[in-house]
Amino acid sequence: MTASLHCAVLPRQPEQLARGSCVGHQQPDLWTSEGSEAREAARNICAGCRARGPCLDWAVAALPASDLAIYAGTSAADRARIRRARRGAA
Numbered sequence: 349m350t351a352s353l354h355c356a357v358l359p360r361q362p363e364q365l366a367r368g369s370c371v372g373h374q375q376p377d378l379w380t381s382e383g384s385e386a387r388e389a390a391r392n393i394c395a396g397c398r399a400r401g402p403c404l405d406w407a408v409a410a411l412p413a414s415d416l417a418i419y420a421g422t423s424a425a426d427r428a429r430i431r432r433a434r435r436g437a438a
């Protein structure tokens with residue numbers, strides 16, 4: 349995944365996602381890096397992002413399992429666990 353893809357795949361709606369902390373960030377590769385330090389930095393930024401709630405809902409509902417980037421502080425494995433938990437709760 350290229351660095352620019354992370355923000356490019358964020359939808360315009362809900363509107364909060366267009367104002368997420370990763371949008372226009374100077375180091376967009378933090379969210380797509382395979383390095384543990386970069387991924388931790390992305391998680392920390394997501395933790396303070398005002399779009400985190402809607403971002404998580406979108407990422408869990410819409411992203412393919414093959415998207416390995418960090419969204420709403422979650423990895424692909426985190427999102428898979430959340431999907432299973434939400435299916436179990438339904």
Ligand code: SF4
Pocket residue numbers: 365367368369370371393394395397398399400403404418419420421
């Ligand atoms: S929670 Fe993270 S991935 Fe989602 S919009 Fe905010 S900074 Fe971007």
